[in-house]
Amino acid sequence: MxxxxxxxxxxxxxxxxxxxxxxxxxxxxxxxxxxxxxxxxxxxxxxxxxxxxxxxxxxxxxxxxxxxxxxxxxxxxxxxxxxxxxxxxxxxxxxxxxxxxxxxxxxxxxxxxxxxxxxxxxxxxxxxxxxxxxxxxxxxxxxxxxxxxxxxxxxxxxxxxxxxxxxxxxxxxxxxxxxxxxxxxxxxxxKGAIRLEVRLHGRISHGAMPTKGINPIPALMKVLTFAHETEIELQREYGEDPLLGAISITPTVLQAGSRVQLNVTPSVAIADFDLRTTPLVDHARLIDAFIAEVGRIAEATGCRGEVEVIDDRPxxxxxxxxxxxxxxxxxxxxxxxxxxxxxxxxxxxxxxxxxxxxxxxxxxxxxxxxxxxxxxxxxxxxxxxxxxxxxxxxxxxxxxxxxx
Ligand SMILES: [Zn+2]
CATH class of the missing domain: 3.40.630.10 (Zn peptidases)
Incomplete structure (x- = not known):
C-alpha cells in the first residue's frame, strides 16, 4: 500500500x-x-x-x-x-x-x-x-x-x-x-522574561525624626533609577529585534509604608520588576548586575538589600x-x-x-x-x-x- x-x-x-x-x-x-x-x-x-x-x-x-x-x-x-x-x-x-x-x-x-x-x-x-x-x-x-x-x-x-x-x-x-x-x-x-523582587530593609522611625531611623524609600528610588538607566543602556546596546521589538525593564509593583500612619517611615520598601529580553541578552549577567547594584545601594544607605529571582525564562x-x-x-x-x-x-x-x-x-x-x-x-x-x-x-x- x-x-x-x-x-x-x-x-x-x-x-x-x-x-x-x-x-x-x-x-x-x-x-x-x-x-x-x-x-x-x-x-x-x-x-x-x-x-x-x-x-x-x-x-x-x-x-x-x-x-x-x-x-x-x-x-x-x-x-x-x-x-x-x-x-x-x-x-x-x-x-x-x-x-x-x-x-x-x-x-x-x-x-x-x-x-x-x-x-x-x-x-x-x-x-x-x-x-x-x-x-x-x-x-x-x-x-x-x-x-x-x-x-x-x-x-x-x-x-x-x-x-x-x-x-x-x-x-x-x-x-x-x-x-x-x-x-x-x-x-x-x-522574548525571555525575568521577574525580580527587590527588598530594602531600613529601620522604622518617627516622621518628625527621620534621621533616628533608616528610610528605605530613597534607597528604593535609586534602584528604580538604576533599572530605568539599564533599560536605556540595553536598548542602545542591542537595538530592536526585528521580530520581537525592544528590550524592556518595567517596575510593576511598589510597596512601602501605610496610609494609616503617614508620620512613620517604613521598615521595608519593595519593588517588583518585569524584564523582557531578546535572544542577545545574557540573563545571568543582567541578574548579577541587579544584585551588585542593590548591594552597593544598600551599603551606601545603611539598608539591607535582597534580590529575589521569582522567575527566569530565557x-x-x-x-x-x-x-x-x-x-x-x-x-x-x-x-x-x-x-x-x-x-x-x-x-x-x-x-x-x-x-x-x-x-x-x-x-x-x-x-x-x-x-x-x-x-x-x-x-x-x-x-x-x-x-x-x-x-x-x-x-x-x-x-x-x-x-x-
Ligand atoms: Zn496561552
Whole structure:
C-alpha cells in the first residue's frame, strides 16, 4: 500500500468533532483561582475523556491538588523520531463581565467565530493538536512517538511544563510545536522574561525624626533609577529585534509604608520588576548586575538589600532552516495556499521552559489572534482552528517520517 497523499491524509481529520470539542472546552471555565477553588480540572477531564474515546491511554499527573497535567504518548507502527505538541488547559480570568458583549464561556459560533474566554488562548490550538494526532493515527501514517501535552498553569508560574520536563517526557525529542495563538504566524523566536523582587530593609522611625531611623524609600528610588538607566543602556546596546521589538525593564509593583500612619517611615520598601529580553541578552549577567547594584545601594544607605529571582525564562530562537520550521512552512503553504509570515512571540509561552530545561528547539504556531489573548470578547475563527489542525497533521507526518 502506498502512502496516502496529503489530501487523503487530510480526509482523516474530523473537523466537526474538532469544533464541537473546542466549544466544549471553552464552556468549561478553567481559570486557576484559589479564591474560588476553580482549577484546570474540568478542562483536563474533557481531554481525558476525548483521549479515552479515541482508545488512547492518557497519563494524568497531578502537579498540584486538583490540577492535573494530561499527557498522551502515541507510538507508531515503526520506531522513529519523537515529536511534542504542547498546549495548556488554563485560561486567564474573564475579568469584569461588563466588558464582554457575550457570555465569556458561551462557546457559541457566531458568523464563523467561536466565542469565549480561552477560545484563542488556547483551547482552539489544544483541540487542533489532539484531532491532528488522531487523524495521523487513523491514516496509518504514525511512526515514531508523538507526545501530546495538555498542561496546567501556563498563565502563571508554568508549573505544568516544569513538571512535564522534570518527569522526562521530553527525552530524545526532536522538538516541540507550541500551539499558542499567533494568528497563523510561524513564530521562530520568543522574548525571555525575568521577574525580580527587590527588598530594602531600613529601620522604622518617627516622621518628625527621620534621621533616628533608616528610610528605605530613597534607597528604593535609586534602584528604580538604576533599572530605568539599564533599560536605556540595553536598548542602545542591542537595538530592536526585528521580530520581537525592544528590550524592556518595567517596575510593576511598589510597596512601602501605610496610609494609616503617614508620620512613620517604613521598615521595608519593595519593588517588583518585569524584564523582557531578546535572544542577545545574557540573563545571568543582567541578574548579577541587579544584585551588585542593590548591594552597593544598600551599603551606601545603611539598608539591607535582597534580590529575589521569582522567575527566569530565557528567550528562544530557532533557525528558519530547522526541520521544525521547514515542515510547518511547507504544511502552511499547502493548507493556506500562501507564504507564511515569520514572527516572534511578545509574551512568553511554555516553550521557554521546554527550551531552558529540556534544550528543545521550539516553534510557536496556532489559531487565533496574537493580541486577542487575555482581552474581553475573545474569539477564534473556526476556519483558523481547522487550518491549524491540518497544518499540524501534515507537518507531523513529515517530521516523524524524516527522522532526526
Ligand atoms: Zn496561552
Amino acid at each position: 502506498s502512502a496516502p497523499s496529503s489530501n487523503e491524509l487530510l480526509g482523516y481529520l474530523d473537523t466537526q468533532g474538532l469544533i464541537d470539542f473546542t466549544q466544549r472546552l471553552v464552556r468549561i471555565p478553567s481559570v486557576n483561582d484559589p479564591a474560588t477553588g476553580s482549577t484546570e480540572m474540568g478542562a483536563a477531564h474533557a481531554v481525558i475523556e476525548l483521549a479515552e474515546g479515541f482508545g488512547w491511554t492518557p497519563i494524568v499527573d497531578e502537579v498540584r491538588q486538583g490540577r492535573p497535567n494530561v499527557i498522551i504518548q502515541l507510538r507508531g507502527s515503526t520506531p522513529g523520531p519523537h515529536l511534542i505538541f504542547e498546549g495548556h488547559t488554563d485560561v486567564v480570568s474573564e475579568g469584569s463581565r461588563d466588558l464582554w458583549d457575550f457570555d465569556p464561556y458561551s462557546g457559541d459560533i457566531v458568523d464563523g467565530r467561536l466565542l469565549g474566554r480561552g477560545s484563542a488562548d488556547m483551547k482552539g490550538g489544544l483541540a487542533a493538536m489532539l484531532f491532528a494526532a488522531r487523524a495521523l493515527q487513523l491514516s496509518g501514517e504514525l511512526v515514531g512517538t508523538l507526545t501530546l501535552a495538555a498542561l496546567i498553569d501556563e498563565e502563571e508560574l508554568m508549573l505544568g511544563v516544569k513538571d512535564f520536563v522534570a518527569k522526562g517526557y521530553c527525552n530524545e525529542a526532536i522538538g516541540a510545536i507550541v500551539c499558542e495563538p499567533e494568528a497563523g504566524e510561524i513564530c521562530i523566536t520568543q 528567550p528562544t530562537d530557532i533557525s528558519p532552516d530547522a526541520d521544525l520550521v521547514r515542515s510547518l512552512t511547507a504544511a502552511h503553504r499547502r493548507v493556506v495556499g500562501a507564504e507564511p509570515t515569520y514572527g516572534g512571540v511578545p509574551g512568553t509561552t511554555d516553550g521557554t521552559i521546554l527550551h531552558r530545561d529540556a534544550h528543545l528547539p521550539v516553534v510557536v504556531y496556532g489559531p487565533g489572534g496574537k493580541w486577542i489573548a487575555h482581552q474581553a470578547n475573545e474569539f477564534v475563527e473556526v476556519t483558523e482552528v481547522i487550518a491549524a489542525a491540518k497544518v499540524y497533521l501534515l507537518a507531523a507526518r513529515e517530521l516523524l517520517h524524516e527522522g532526526p
